[in-house]
Amino acid sequence: MWPGRSGWSPWRGSPSPRRRGGTVWQARRKRKMLDPKQIRERPQWVEERLASRGGRYDLKEFHALEALKRKAQAETEALQARRNEISREVGRLKANRGDASGLLAEMGELGPRLKEAEGALRLQEEALLEVLTRLPNLPAGDVPVGPDESANVVMHSWPAGFSGVPPEGFLPLNHWDVGERLGVLDFNLAAETVGARFTFFRGAGARLIRALTSFMLDLHTTEHGYEEILPPFLANRESLFGTGQLPKFEEDLFCLRDDPYYLIPTAEVPLTNLVRGRIVEEAELPLKWTAWTACFRREAGAAGKDTRGLIRQHQFDKVELVWITRPEESMAALESLTLHAEEVLKRLELPFRRVALCTGDLGFSAAKTYDLEVWLPGQGRYREISSCSNTLDFQARRMKARLRRAGTKAVEPVHTLNGSGVAVGRALVALLENFQQPDGSLVIPDVLRPYLGGLSRLLPASG
């Protein structure tokens, strides 16, 4: 998928990571989230779209700050223009042995004023950006409006006519009971070694994780046209800002103590940032990347939720899908990407449904999101196993990822999309709950058997 002909590579010449907070802030000064012009020119429309997410987004502050900033900019630039003019004239006079003392005197008076103006402008810019970068993306026009997940809309289910009713007289167990009966999960050991929300996978459990991962990556690379990437599991502030985790959601991330790096919460971060700061030729799009990574999340706001089992862990494996597209094709790309994630579940024979998230349930960076929810018979309900989003140009603006139209000089932000294809830990959960047998064994779905040496069934651990 690399445009090899042009020698384009995201690993060459990428911007330097920023270490200190101040430097990051500097770098951020030029970054946008929503298009500020749009906010200025269509304030009411923007405000309404934001309001549909729920919560309060007061744009009055933005407009006030923006006006102040532009005033400061005009003043500063007028002084700078005069400074440049004087410097040029001084140079000319000196070359001709003329007298520049009058100009130098003016400069002596202008210098401090300029310095002051520049400082004021800088403060205005920082204040403006502080507000701007914390505004979420605008929901797309076809996103159902609603306050929370209760207003999400089920698009379709698979397989058709699936009822979720288990066979007569069979009570499916929770996956943690199945996992412990099979001897493939050990939560206690993890609690001793690290703490809550970690797991040891053992024996066939560990191998199943690996099999699921390989199966997904193979599917996406050989049939869906993605290039496989194995990225670093750490990212710097700049990258996390680009995808929208920072500055607003710092408390959700694990941070290293002695280095300015964070553990990635999703491969979306390193993958999408492959185009950060780049201008991509139109002909190179779309770019489609897939990656397996571990993902790390503090789950700071989830105390007491899903405390048992694998559903909500601080570390989990995920296969991610990322597209970089031209603006006009991103909505079609979202459909393709979501179908690719659905294909994983179909081949694993896991019942699922697709849900369109409503405005109130959208993530910070997303303009439109489909969740795939897999059926968990042990819980008797559907649970999220994949989330596929189109961020439109939101992330692209933050990370200055642009495309140049063929045959023109014009550049514009690309569109970025991401989706799980799918969450590996939760896929194992679904496997354990859906393929458990009344006799305590676990049947292995056909597509995974080649990855497990032909193994077709796991038997309960003896003793």
Add this chain to the structure above:
RNA sequence: GGAGAGAUGACCGAGUGGUUGAAGGUGCACGCCUGGAAAGCGUGUGUACUCUAACCGGUACCAAGGGUUCGAAUCCCUUUCUCUCCGCCA
């Protein structure tokens, strides 16, 4: 971790204080030429903010930040990254 060398536009690569946003080349676009193409010739080709109805302008940006100076890509300091050698190491 130690020593050294570097970081300039889509790419390569000049440039050590004064109309340099930046020579030259490549690439790209348009035109000429051609039956068509190649070659050749000519012209044009950064990003962002701001101003304007538009044209025309203004400002910033030569890794990042700070300093010296009337004036900095160019001098000084700090940081980051890259490369080479040494050390250490999966």
